[in-house]
Amino acid sequence: MKSVIVTGPDTVEWVETDTPTVGPRDVLLKVKACGICGSDAMYTHVGGIPPRQGATPLGHEPAAEVVQLGPDAVGVELGDHVVIDTMAFTDGFLGSGGAQGALSEYVLVIDNEPGRQLRVVPKDIPWEVAALNEPMAVAHHAVNRSGASEGDRAVVFGAGPVGLGAAISLKSKGVAHVVVVDIQPTRLEVALAVGADAVINSAEEDVIARLIELHGEAADGIGHRGRAGSDVYIDAAGAPVVVQTILAAAKHRAVLTIPAVHKRPVEVDFGAILATEIDIRTSMGYPTEIFEVTDAIIANADKYARIISHRFPFDQTLDALELARTPGAADKVVVVFD
Template sequence: MATMKSVQTGGVGKIDVVNVERPVPGPKDVLVKVRACGICGTDITFLHMGGMPARAHAGGELIPVALGHEPAGEIVEVGAEVADLTVGDRVVVNPQDAPTGIIGCGGKFGGMSEYLLIENAVLGKSVAVFPDIVPFDVAALNEPMAVARHCVNRSEAGPADKVVVFGAGPIGLGATIWLKLRGVEHVVVADVIPSRLEKALAVGADAVIDSAKENVTERLTELHGQAANALGQPRAGTDIYIDAAGAPAVFQAAVDSAKWKAKLVMVAVQKKGSDIDLGGMLRSELTLVASQGYPTEIFEVTPEIVEHHERFAKLISHRVPFAEAGHAFELTLTPGAAEKVVVTFDE
């Protein structure tokens, strides 16, 4: 029996690198040799939990989770019935298409493994092919950039809109790139970490706000002009607020700043509950739009990542070899230590 190394949860705040059976593709499957896999906030959520509850155990027993849902790699085996895919194809993956559960999110397989089985492999549905001009580590951004793209699609931002993105992590910065590629006139990024604000400017933000030191409403008014809410009270001229941070203070800052008929798009998982200022929302007729996942965007983004791969590469702060996977997860677990960590595998 051939084996491979795979990363799974190993208790609260810990990972285990375990030897597991290397998958064997059936006639409708392909086997991918993983070359890079990003670490996501969802992975960290599983680590904080120490696994996930086993449905079969009423007592809430935790079972390990095979981690990694942002893989990119190379096809090394192809089932006899698979069309349009060949050995040597470089691919990114739709983790939600796996019939045995979402890859890296409680499903049978995780992308933070030396090999990944793609069940019922269909080009354009479960995988997309990308050219060799794009490094594997940049290609591994495909899944989080689909999340960011869905958020921007949900915002319906147009060229004349003025937008602020709260949170300069991978999703916020990805949204910034998509907004500018969409032709949006003015995009501001707000965060509390100076290095992240520098990165925001590097990927195309028109201005940044250090919300730990600056008054957000005042700065947005300087940048986007003055408008008013439904009662005529002065507000910033910002049209769209994107919450890619998930902190209660961000939600309130948007409500405090919102003009009449502004829009707030919530893409971040809220880190903890907070009282929502419904009166403030009412006074601005603020529209709240939720954005979850990527219903159609998972491969919509791939050609543009290829075209602008050097720009997207700036999102990666750390590239860590698979042999040092423990260090990679420690970086991601430490607030402020890293923006985007991608684990790379020997070729």
């Protein structure tokens, strides 16, 4: 079968590999769609992920069809459409340093455990939408980490896939008002389409002044005014200026959750924020959320489909990877197999 593999720094190639052999409790999947993640560009640039440096199969955002079952495999049936917990494979994280990647024709679930690695989805969900399950779980975990709840006012910085997913998740939790901040008008249009209550173009507007208009004015813990009334902030952008803006805006005991990957250190004046008693939380992966978000995708497939900006056929995967790694060229790229 054909697989896309990192073979060295900044080098990704098609490689012919053996189609997996199915064991007694194994499930063979034919990959039908796989999203491209920003981390794929990082893995490529550094030449893989230890311990598989130099030979790393890519692809960790798949949707697939069950095409073969071992004689003792249970929990799924032939022909089922499934989404996948790529962190639950016994041979390492799928597409993130493990032995397999989902930018391949087939993936083998070794010793499948019902409800652990796979979740069946309705067959009318488009493959490319089902393939959003993994990044949307990342977004949903960030929202869970934030503690956002009914009636809160929230702000999401970054209208990429995780930011948009966070906006949808926040609204699903009954958050009263969600603002999305970005510098690209087209992204902000999508944010409104998926349910954001308001958007701010930070290249053209004073973000803090606009948040005070939308969420009211508040104070820090000792009464200093000029703070926004927002309860929850999510940094899905990963730019130092975002953190600095949030810290300047945050009211007493606001929560900042950071799922974004920051590529360089961020300078923070802790003296200036001491009186805010802000709660800063990081968020990584999806400890419990991988299949929690699936129901939302099933119920709102059309809304989630708006997140996808580009679709490529499998034989153009290398082009898809190149587009996805080009800053500002694409938002969410998904490879769709025949």
